[in-house]
Amino acid sequence: MSFNAPARYFDGKTSAAQNVTVIIDDRDVILCKDGNLGDAFATLSRRDLLLCEKPHANSPLRLRRLRDDGMRIVFAKEDAKTVGDILCQGPVPVAVDEASGRAITRLTVGIIGFTALVGLVIWLAVPVAAQIFADLYPKQSEIAMGKSARDQILYTLGKLDDDFEVCEPTDQAYDAVDKIITQLGTNTPLGYDYEVTFVRSDIPNALALPGGQILVFSALTDIMDSPEAFTGVLAHEIGHSEMRHGLRNLFANSAITQLIRLISGGAMIFPAELALKQGYTRGMEREADAFALDSMQRANIRTTDTAILFAKLRDMMEKDHGGVDLPEMLSSHPDMNARITLFENATATGTVQIDAAEWQSLKTVCDDESDG
Ligand SMILES: [Zn+2]
Structure with a gap:
């Protein structure tokens, strides 16, 4: 089974974003040039990926490497719920970084507190x-x-x-x-x-x-x-x-x-x-x-x-x-x-x-x- 969705890709080395089409199958997440499923330029194992936050219907969904190198794949909020559901299921479910939401809250509270x-x-x-x-x-x-x-x-x-x-x-x-x-x-x-x-x-x-x-x-x-x-x-x-x-x-x-x-x-x-x-x-x-x-x-x-x-x-x-x-x-x-x-x-x-x-x-x- 495979699913594809448009996304924005940040390579973690520069701040520039790249429009890509992402193919999600049972084991991998494959990055293709925008709208061109035949032109894959990177294949990432689902095992090595982590969702930055719990999927929400009204906010974009970010995917990163388990060992965070700054790379981000960002799905539009319209696709967040579907993509999130697919990634969290299957033989190799992608985990959600439970700490990140709290960390942001902590940071915000921290800044306000300071x-x-x-x-x-x-x-x-x-x-x-x-x-x-x-x-x-x-x-x-x-x-x-x-x-x-x-x-x-x-x-x-x-x-x-x-x-x-x-x-x-x-x-x-x-x-x-x-x-x-x-x-x-x-x-x-x-x-x-x-x-x-x-x-x-x-x-x-x-x-x-x-x-x-x-x-x-x-x-x-x-x-x-x-x-x-x-x-x-x-x-x-x-x-x-x-x-x-x-x-x-x-x-x-x-x-x-x-x-x-x-x-x-x-x-x-x-x-x-x-x-x-x-x-x-x-x-x-x-x-x-x-x-x-x-x-x-x-x-x-x-x-x-x-x-x-x-x-x-x-x-x-x-x-x-x-x-x-x-x-x-x-x-x-x-x-x-x-x-x-x-x-x-x-x-x-x-x-x-x-x-x-x-x-x-x-x-x-x-x-x-x-x-x-
Ligand atoms: Zn006076």
């Missing part, structure tokens, strides 16, 4: 490790790093923006900042000697560097209505410093960058990298806000003025959403409204203990000498 594991490592281990490194990092080094980071930022901003300038606060302004920080720390022990640098810039921004360095941009103080609003911003930045977010970011970002490079074999996958970094930042922003709310509450400083300031920033952002500048105060907050609600609803009603003249000296820190 990817998920890597994802988990990034999401769970990196922030934890970054926290540990940040905690272990000597405080004196952190303070020195913060100062040099501040100097570098000031230098860079000075190069980028002609109008940029480091402002010279009066003694009165220095005193006002000290008083505010002291009051904020009434019932919240602070871990650093905070140093606030005022800079003239059109971007309404404030940022915290490691080791207690805080930068406040004049465009932000310009839209503040009260020292309590200023205190809210300061408290938020102090929160970043107290929780060592700058250091954690530094460690996490370099760890993530290394991990992603490792996984992608050096391929550029910036969006994923950015998304991950962004994820941490949002969590840190929430932490900094929580710190600000808590420390202001403990010092009995009202937070509603900060809510008003945030609302102003939100409106500015909505008006100018095409702009490239996304200040720290805005950038990482997907939901500015939720943030505003938090500051609106806190119950402290007290004020900051500085007088009108001191507040004025703060507001005008970056004003031109010649104007006044």
